[in-house]
Amino acid sequence: MSRTVSDAVYVLDVIAGFDPQDYEATKEAAKFIPVGGYKQFLNPDGLSGKRLGVVRNLFSSSLNKSCVIQAFERYLNTMRQRGATIVDNLEMANLDVIQNPARSGELTAMLAEFKVTLNDYLKELISSPVRSLADIIAFNQNNPELGTFIASEKTSGFGEKERQAVELMENLSRNGFEKLMMENELDAMVTPGTGAIPLLAIGGNPGITVPAGYDSDGMPFGICFGGLKGTEPKLIDVAYAFEQASLVRRPPFSKSFEMNNKFLFASV
Template sequence: MTTNDQDFQFEEATITTIHQAFSQNTLTCTQLVDYYLNRIETLNPILRAVVEVNPDARALAKLADDERDNARGNGAELGALHGVPVLVKDTIGTKDKMGTTAGSYALVGSVVARDATVVEKLRKSGAILLGKASLSEWYKIRSIDHLPNGWCARAGQGVNPYVKSADPCGSSSGSAISVAANLVAVSLGTDTHSSIICPSDHNSAVGLRPTVGLVSRAGVIPISSRQDTVGPICRTVSDCVYVLDAIAGPDPRDEEATTKSSKYIPRGGYKQFLKVDGVRGKRLGIVRHPFVTSLHESTVAQSFEHHLETLRERGATLVDSLEISHIAEILNPHDSGEITAMIADFKHAISKYLNELESSPVRSLAEIIAFNEKNPELEKTNEFGQDGFVEAENMHGNGEEIAKIIEHLEQLCKEGFEKLMKENELDAMVTPGTKAIPVMAIGGYPGITIPAGYDEHGIPFGMLFSGLKGTEPKLIEIGYAFEQATLARKPPLFDSPEWHEDLHIP
């Protein structure tokens, strides 16, 4: 194979441009993996976005190159993500030489019984597992109010690649930082409350939070079966869609949730909804209080109004000044009971997960708590605490109370977001930034955030499109049309004054 990697534009590469280069013999998977490994080696000591690199990455790349050469000779069909490097969050199980630790030293040495279902599907599609992305340790459930966004013991503090002092958000911080900084082609994150949407928004990435159950959670360190979902974080809507097509679908290992939601998957998959005019004829709801009014006269608020005009010009009908019932309560997870329900779910789910591991230094939440107490320097237990763990461990015999909380959350959804969407015949709700996240979280609804600009400090922000369960096709149409109309995303500039002047970017 004759190649010249100088002909290929590595920065901001997409799945489409990668596959075109493969087919034109101007790029090999080995060259692509080497590029990303060099980027990680150079930038990860600063960004702290990757927990560990797959020691077999180069071997897998060589195998992919051989498979491609053989396919050319015999006409064999390759997977939709063949040769595409991907990072998965360090809570997504991989049965290989990498660990699955939630960023915590407590799980170092644990061995999963098998790949998570999403990893099985990625491998089947031909993707290259490049490594494990960092996160807010244990999804912040260890200490929701005190653990910093983007921090975990194993990787350290994740850094926003646009503005060092800016919040990288969490918990899928490493997944978002990595794609934003071109450390990898695409990534997988997980979302219980805000963990795909928020880091994507803050790091100028596209984040797609699927309907709960659309993608299997089997083999993923859990928090809540009611709210957990797995989804792509990428640089473009099309890349997110290609990844979603590869990982969505029913799974007997997560049977109840995936059977219920697999009915939403359209025949022919999701690529068909990548339409430049996808916003035409759509009804978009705008809830100004509190999502817009709280921005006052900021750059973000001004950009939001400009983007609304763009959507209108592209053929959308904007239904303005709507309200969501009980919105103040919904937006406060302590008031709504969401956090209490999550912690109760976690206590049960983590015990089951730990006991299914082939081997592990800890087999219970109590043992994790004890590990953190014995290793305060490693885990910064004195600084960040573990009150969430302790609260979960101390929960006993309150099943009736939790059931009432869940019933209340379901009622908030019916009287709030669902009523708003149905009564106004909306295709999606559009909001700036991340404040609307709890609306989606408590109901298991899907959403997609698209890079929308940068504030007066250079910090990224996005436009969030949210819908009812199973409305991914509409959200993809709207999101792709918005992305193509605005093309707001820009890669971070590591040669700016606030970054090391002597930093060499390969």
């Protein structure tokens, strides 16, 4: 999370790379890092020549606020005006399964991986009151928000069930999002809101969300651009160009106030 696309890209340039302590997660990803880093793709004309796909049933049922949909349509026109080709009304196989973590395998894999990786991390801390997920649960036993922790603690590593879950996610991604992108020769998929997140996550594909406005309740919403593995340069191209074309973001609202005794007492 960052203030602007350029801020996010500068951070990405610092943190991207191979980490021997995170071997499995970074060994393949590191080969996609472009020579010269990612800052070179902060291009205000980055929408020109790009093919962007729209899968409407990703968001049509979850986003029922007309102001968000209307804004999305305006932004599609903005992208067209900036040289992008919009490939609209695309369909994706097994979308109902992909968007349900309990059916896609995502929840099974996440719970097992969370425990294994968290325990590995905690064991390496030089000084810490907790050394495992079980320790965290014990420390927070009076906290009612422990459902995910407890479910994860009940797992016992990556067994056959978890391997099948990972295989299911890979197949769903390969025959869904990845197939859609390749068959339609897309540079990115574009959606309003957060509907694309599970779709991208199950295949380990990158995405970037740019502020796009505020709904009728004053809540912010974004436009998400998602792509295939290794296409971060294209996503940065597109996201930065969209950000510069729309200039929607505004600083968070804040109201000045006096630090009086009433405020201090209420804050304790």
